[in-house]
Amino acid sequence: MAEFLIETIGLPTWFAWTAIAGLSAFLILNVIAGGALVFIWAERKIAARIQDRLGPTRTGGRFGWLQSLADGIKLLAKEDLMPDGADALLFRLAPYVSFCASFCAFIALPFAFDTVGQRLNVGVFFVVAVLGLEVFGVILAGYASASKWSLFGAMREAAQVVSYEVPLGMCVVVPVMLAGSMDLVTIGEKQAGWAMNWFIFHDPFTFIIFWVYCTCAIASVNRAPFDLAEAESELVAGFHTEYSGLRWSFFFMAEYGSMFLVSALAAILFLGGWNGPVPVSELLGFSDGVAANAPFALRFIGCMNLFLKATAGVLLMMWIRWTLPRLRIDQVMTTCLKYCTPIAAAMFLGVMLWQLFLPGGLVPGSFRAAAGVREGWLEQSYRKESAEDESLSLKNLSRHISEVSR
Amino acid sequence: MAAAQLLPILLGIAWLIPLVSFVAILFFGPRMGAHGKGAATVATTAIGASLLLSLIALVSWTLAGHPVRSEHHDDNHASIQSHDAGQSPGIWPASHRSPAHSDAVGDSAGHASGHASGHGEVSAPISYSGDWYTLYASGALRLSIGWYIDSITVLMFVVVTFIATCIHVYAAGYMHDELHDVTDSEVQLETGESLHREGRFHRFFQALSLFCFSMLGIVIAGNLAMVFIFWELVGICSWFLIGFYFERHSASTAANKAFIVNRVGDFGMLIGLMALWGGLGTLHFGDSVSSATGQVEQGLFELVRPAENHHEQQVPDGLVAFAAADQIEKMAASNPSRSELRRKVAASVPGWREQGYGKWLLFVAGIGIFCGCVGKSAQVPLFVWLPDAMEGPTPVSALVHSATMVAAGVYLVGRFFPVLTPDVLLVIAYTGGLTLFIAATIAVTATDIKRVLAYSTVSQLGYMMLALGVGGWVAGLFHLITHAFFKSLLFLCSGSVIHACHTNDMRKMGGLLKVMPYTAWTMLIGCLAIIGAGVPFVLGLSGYYSKDAILAQALLFSRTNPQHSILYVAVAGGAFITAFYMFRLWFMTFAGAPRDEHVFKHAHESPRVMTVPLVALAIFAVVAGWALPGGLGVESLIEQSRPAGTAETTTTAGIFGTLTVPAEHESHAGAIHVTATLTAFATALAGVLLAGVMYFKPLISPVAVAHAARPIYTFLVNRWYVDELYHGIFVLPTLGAARFISAIDTQVIDRFINVLAWTAKRVASVDAWFDRVVVDGIVNLAGRATWKAGLELKRMQTGNLRQYVMFIVVGTVAIFVLATLLFRTSVAG
Amino acid sequence: MNQDAFSISLSLFALIDWHGFFFLLFAAIACIAALMVVLTDNVVRMALHLILSLGATAGLFFLAGAEFIGAMQLMIYVGGTLVLLVFGVMLTAQTQLVALRTPAGDRVLAGILAAALLAVLVQAAFSIESWQKSGQGIVSAPTATPLGMALVGVRVDQSAEANLLDAKGGYLLPFEIVSVHLLVVLIGAAYLARAKRRRVPRPVDLMASVDSVEPRSTVDSPSTVLSGGAE
Amino acid sequence: MMLALLGVASVSHYLVVGAIMFCCGVVCMAVKRNALGVLMGIELVLNGANLNFVAFGSNYLAADGRSPLGLDGEVMALFVILLAAAEAAVALAITLNFYNNHATVDVDRADDLHG
């Protein structure tokens, strides 16, 4: 887009880039903040429906759709309290740390094949790593609150998140292995075409590991039944017991942002990302020529696809939250260390062997109608990297080796 | 998809599904529902799916329009179709040669038309063979997992899966005791209590699935090696299943007995396999394409009955050359080139064949393979295991006795028929005859309901073997299939009775007709079927057709070979005894007044899950023999795959003198057929009547008869003293030898070793002194010196971590400074 | 605003070396945070500063074009520090925030030594001419793939595509050694920190599965709680 | 002032940053009596060293576009990170063990090995 500003409108290069960066940051911020508003409202409605009641009905007219906004205003107006014995600096800092981590991770998250804040060639790891930093906010909050309940919450959160990063990382490596790249855009593009191309359907192992990922993702964003850090029946409100007002809402924005993020990551890694189950755009003939001229339509469809999938993931988490009791901390750790990690490891091995023997996936060669349609468009924006990747991929290497040995 | 591609896929999947079920139950059995209840569903679904696929295979076989090879037929249509099929790589109809090969032996289509004018029977039947996977290939030996599919394969698949399905369903009801903890009152622990153990429901179905898989493996097997593998698998499965109640001593003994007796037969089979492989270098039935070289390898059938010889049997070149190894060595002594030697050998092979080289080898191969069949199909002298195998649960008996294990032997003889020489066939016929007679006589005196059926199975297997031996290929296999239906029916019925009465003893039963009508009537149908009841020349139960065919063939055989007339007598007599003991069983069980009130009072009809399979099997016991219009009957289906060259009468001078194996279709000729039918009818009727007067309306007291013929009765009750004989001949000498060897071990070897040990001890004590004084002294000195040095050095150790860090930093800085001062140029530059 | 002033300030703005700017930013954060680690006594705050420092270092790695290393730094290193922090809180948050102060003499000594070391190091850093030249700013190729290939023993960065197999100098062996080493270390750590004591169970726990007892006729009679246990 | 920001990012600058971190780490190790503080010092030291590796391995920083170390620098940095993680694990385990036995994390009390 920056090129568009530079070439068509004629803005200075630096200004174009800065403007685009600012715009991206603004948009992502809105995704989080707006998303949190919508999701909080949705959670209330969904919880209400699950529990056979109505939920918010009045604020904002029908469906109480302005409820979260009203609550937000209420929170803004609330007195900002801090306990006497608190570590003032850390107490104030903690919510922003959480929020920033959640926000930063969005930088590398592509919403469509080229709609991404900053395309990183280690995108997956960047997202996972930065998301892992969110826990600092929680720990600092728990420590700084000078409350024993908060400290308990922080401890649990730390233990849980650190443990779950192991299986989560293993789950994430699988799509990386399948795509041969850590770039989220590349990973998404590899799944273009029909739904059968999605990595979840690549082989039985990926199918299983997807569910492991779901479990670990829920655990790493602290949602029920893994919401140990804020377990209200045990720890009052866990790490945010002492928080109120805007700071408190920052934790919530971070939580909903992370929920959306891990869901979007699941969508990109396993569920085809911005590719629909049916390659509608390709079938309609948005081929190279058209695509080059009308990328906005494609982008829009892609964004919608990803949003839908990620939203579905968020809704799934809500469904689970309002259905299941909470696990105990030792059970949470058992789930991670005794089940998720070994399963993830075994599946990782399985996918590896599968790649070795059946590199084409479950239905090799078929349904690959639409792959590569957008390649021209992508190459334009990231030509160098893709060329590099292609030449260095393992496939090529093995071809070289076989040629040499012959 | 053409049948050639479709059938291996269908049957292959049908074959593998039970394996999947086995693996699933193996790993997840205990977790399938409460107490592994779901295992039954899994196994039944699996075998049901196999049945479905088999039925589809049967339909596709029929639809593929394979010619009915009864009297006149025309191969062209089918050949063309198989020709089409042959184009796809990896799938290789046995009747067909590759285009590259066709100039040598001729295309089968042209071949068939070329000879159709003559005797008309010379072209090979349609069959498909190929390999899925090569297990091992080295030199000439290629062990592979492959298929050989003709109409018998398809039919056997349907029969095996159908009966197995029925039995699975039945067993789900029968084995329900195993769903909970079981108290086995037949096993007494040392404490005097009955054994209390967990239920093994899933284990049963696990073994059942593996059993079905193994049996189907034998049926579909494309080569003898694969047959042997699955042969052994069937053996181990029977071991599992017969020994299902392994805590019972009798059950574990019976399982071991079945296994060991079978090993005896399998040893013979191994010899046969070696003979064939050594001589021919292949164990494949049909022709196949070697995946390694891409060349066509001729299969056993083609080698023994080459097409250019009008499918007449001849000793294959390989066997001839193998037998004439010394001649070849002589030729090789003059150091000819390899190709020259090969040419020379090829030239002299016909001459050697005339001299009878290899004839014995072929005979040994045939007898060897038959040995395996003797064990598996419980022929004399290896039939002793089968009655004991009754220790397994009844569904197992039904499965073992009808469609799977014992059928395997007959099936293999049938499958291997083209390779068997007339001499072998004669041996088979006599073995069968002897078996059928001995077993039938034993059955007459048995009182255990399952044992009667067991001996009747042995006897019927004898029938089949005899039929095959006298050239009644179709008759034997036909009887195999009809027998499978009614024998499984009979066993399941008896199981139902046992389930109701909780006893096996027929002397405690009687009058059960009233309380268990389903069981009684279906069992009556089974009895009628096994004795071959029917209205002569009009309609009959399945047994009627197959038994008549055997009788007719036996009669024809004894007419053409008068010196072997005894075979016909055995068959006819056997039919009489069969009728007698079967109806003795039925009358004792169901008719008359209850003998044991206690048993009668508790008797009840079995649950629906057990009676439904009975009815299903009963229907098949009735109709399985009927010929449907369009050549759809079982008999004509079998006929489609009659091995090439066995359709005409052949006369050969064999080891046992000149022998004429009459063509089977000649037994359909009026005179023979009428005589055989009437004989069968008369003997069966007589048997039933005799049973009637002894057990239904007791005009003759069975006790009196037994008393009158006491020696014979005792002899029969003790089962011809076969077990005792074996004990005397084999077991006792073995034990004696073992004792002798053990004595050598303890008296001689152990003493020698003791002496050695004593010597070593003495030497070691000397060594120890040296070690203590000299070696230890040096080491201690070094240790003391180190200790002293350490004491001095330890003052340096303050134990303060931070101080150490300081030391390191000071050291680093010092080195840097020194280096900069001393080697300024090098660092800077 | 004056049009000229606007354009001048724009052009000045354009002259900024953003790379340099971010370098300075991250370097400052890293150094100051590192210093704060030294100067703080509260363990939790120390850990916070350490995280800041390490995070800023990750930023420096990104600037230097080593994106993969940066991500790894965030993931592994910062994650590892997180554990430190947690244990810091756990072990010391309650009672021992105070009292662990070092004697001033030690501090001064350490400061002097460190200053000396720093002087030596800085001198060395500027001792070579070519190191001081600013980079060409050539956007380097992504290094994740070559890095991975190097770890499995193929140096794609050093040889042309055609003769990949001839390329030597991969890190397969060190990679394996490090892997084994990590495994050993983890086992060792688990062994070192394993449980040494166990809680003696209450009698109640030991007899949890006793079946129902008959109700007593007199509830107030002295009862005998099962005591002892399996041991 | 803004112009002064030009061209500051060179290998030497990275080395200076690394040196500062290294020295901070050393001081940290030397003055902290809390075992966890010592651990953090070690982390800083390793991190400073790592910075040098990356700086030498970066083509981006190299004056001629070809770095002295090339990929080796990054590989080394990676190894250091991994080993640092391992080291942290072991050191923590030791600290915990120490704490279990001595009920303190004061390294000055950990002088059982003195001569």
Place this chain on the structure above:
Amino acid sequence: MVQTLDEDQRIIEFDVRTDEMLVNMGPQHPSTHGVLRLVLRTDGEIVSELEPHIGYLHRCAEKIGENLTARQWIPYTDRMDYLAAMNMNLGWSLAVEKLLRYQVSEKARHLRVLIVELNRIASHLVGMGAYGLDLGTFSPFLYAFREREKILDLYEEVCGARLTYSYITVGGMTADLPPGWLQRCEAFLDQFEPIIQEYHTLLTTNAIFVKRTATIGVLSPEMAIDYGCTGPVLRGSGVDIDLRRDGESIYTAMYDGYAFEVAVMKNGHYPRDHEYPAVPKDAVLGDCWHRFFVRMLEVVQSMDLVRQSIDRYSQCKGALGEPLKLAEKLPAGDTYLETECPKGQMGFYLVTDGTPIPWRVRARSSSFSNLAVSPELCRGCLIADVPAVVGSLDVVMGEIDR
């Protein structure tokens, strides 16, 4: 069946030495069921000692009773176990009737069974829902309250109140049932019956629920008896006591002719347990799961009793009988009577001196004894188990503090 020490999962191993922490759970904590204060001494997350502090809700109800006539004190009994006020009313009424040697009419007897058993359902519904809440699942709570609301609606029709009814009084009831009430009650039962399965799905058989409750807080039968535990807590430990069957004759006479089986595990089986989810493998008798399950079974049992009483009541002719006059004199003497309330055995003791106002009034509450055992149950468990254990005891602070 004593497990060996090595295999015992409940033995908690230390791997980190941490400092002891003193934590206050309550009196304003979300999961302490009112104003209960638990002081926990923890070692990390492991509770080494728990001490309940009570009295935040004390309001001298017993003393007040010594200044009011027997009928006047009825509203104060409402406020003891406010979740099962009808049962409280009944206990006090029966105690006074025992003193008076008064027998209520047949019709009143069946009506009382109907009313108190319905209240037992309502009480257990709250107990169940709140227990879900304690374990972190909110939805079952609302499902339970939805059904409880319907019971409260029925009560509202009967006596005008939804929580503190004062309906059952000494000598009978304050009023007879309104017309059509029985049909509505039956309609509710029909509607409610299938919903129980829903609760089983959401909680009883839920894997996480089982994990959180099985083998947690195991209360041995001996200890249960020693601590004076009663009600579902006692029966959850396998002790077969239910005052409706084993109580004093004036109380058991009320249930004469009613068919019900005490919900307790005997020989490894609960009554009619084939109709309910199987006992999970992990659960041991006396743990939280069993206490919970006993309550679930008692809901069904009470439904049966309500149905039976509806039949009998509708067949009874005649009047309910006259309640005690507001200031009728009580004969001199003393009496004590315990009844089986939803939470356990509730006993009332009164000493009279011939005046209408009792000289002494005392109440023995079940929750008090049940809560007393919580320090034993919570020793050595995790903090997360504390709500699970205390919730499974289902205490009501109004009853404890009186």
